[in-house]
Amino acid sequence: MxxxxxxxxxxxxxxxxxxxxxxxxxxxxxxxxxxxxxxxxxxxxxxxxxxxxxxxxxxxxxxxxxxxxxxxxxxxxxxxxxxxxxxxxxxxxxxxxxxxxxxxxxxxxxxxxxxxxxxxxxxxxxxxxxxxxxESWALVRDHEKTNDIRTLAIFQYENVAVELDSLPSFFLGATIGGRLRDKLVHVDSVFTGIDKLKAGEVAAVAGMRSQLQWGMGPLTSQYDISADGLAAMSIKSWxxxxxxxxxxxxxxxxxxxxxxxxxxxxxxxxxxxxxxxxxxxxxxxxxx
Missing domain, CATH: 3.40.190.10 (Periplasmic binding protein-like II)
Known part of the structure; x- marks a missing residue:
């Protein structure tokens, strides 16, 4: 039975x-x-x-x-x-x-x-x-920290949050001869990075454009979302x-x-x- x-x-x-x-x-x-x-x-x-x-x-x-x-x-x-x-x-x-x-x-x-x-x-x-x-990769920037500089060079001096083991993490860690590596703040999600951005702990967050838009909500003049500086990525959109x-x-x-x-x-x-x-x-x- x-x-x-x-x-x-x-x-x-x-x-x-x-x-x-x-x-x-x-x-x-x-x-x-x-x-x-x-x-x-x-x-x-x-x-x-x-x-x-x-x-x-x-x-x-x-x-x-x-x-x-x-x-x-x-x-x-x-x-x-x-x-x-x-x-x-x-x-x-x-x-x-x-x-x-x-x-x-x-x-x-x-x-x-x-x-x-x-x-x-x-x-x-x-x-x-x-x-x-x-879908595409993008950066949300804090203008007060980046001084409207659109290249990645600013992140030799300012922190940028990236999701661990993501393509932006690998790209930003290797670009400009690896000079941004020490300024990468690895987070468990884009939304954790956005929390750090709003708290003033980082100057930017890299991630999927839709997730950045969702996490930020309506933007103020302090922030913008763009792909500026990411043109050399092996995969920019898909x-x-x-x-x-x-x-x-x-x-x-x-x-x-x-x-x-x-x-x-x-x-x-x-x-x-x-x-x-x-x-x-x-x-x-x-x-x-």
Missing amino acids: VVRILFLICVALSSYANARSYEDIIESGQITIAVYNDFPPYSFLQDGEPAGVDIEIGKHIAKGLGVSVEWLWINADENLEDDLRNAIWKGHIITRQKADVMLRVPYDRRFAYAIDGYGLPKNELVVMFSPYQR DIGMAVKQDYRELTYAIEGIITPMVNSGEMEKLYLEYGLSYEIPDYFRTE
Whole structure:
């Protein structure tokens, strides 16, 4: 009897965990969407309820498909491959739960079609599609400390906060012959850096533009946000899209039919503006 019960539980969990086809999603009346946990302004809990740009986009997808939405909250792993494995094609290491679609996936054709050391595709188990935003790195500066100097040279003398192990951290630590290294203040998040900026402990914070805008809120004349000084970064901006399991391309076509009109009509930009964020259309739409 115990063995039978355990078997039925395993079957139920297996059925619940699997990413599903478009037909299965429509038939079930529900879609599971993976979003990053505690990642404002994209996906987070506000008064106990899911909020953020990606949450709103997920709701639009569910509404367009005529189904309800369930969120699979995931924590960022060491790299994107790990996140895609955990959210889409293999599932959580303990629960094995998977999502039907994952949001906030960097959309890069070189990454999507990358080849490993054996000449085999590295990401053949997922399909990356439907870019909906272009993200970029930026700096928020305190003019009273930087004296309106737009180059990075000022940070030989003034502290700048950077998130630990982020691309801005590596770049600022190496640029100008490493002369800024001793002025980098490593923080656990952009928002901790913003707290230090407002307290006068640093002269600037480097991070993703949308997070800087969200954390700062309406700017006073004391601060501004720009990419001045970051032109030499290896990656300055990138498209953000989605991913599903390789088997379910029909789902990508259905979702693209919802997202593309949002981008082209300006509805996507309006959504970002409602969160106090600027919006940049993905390069994907410009090159087409």
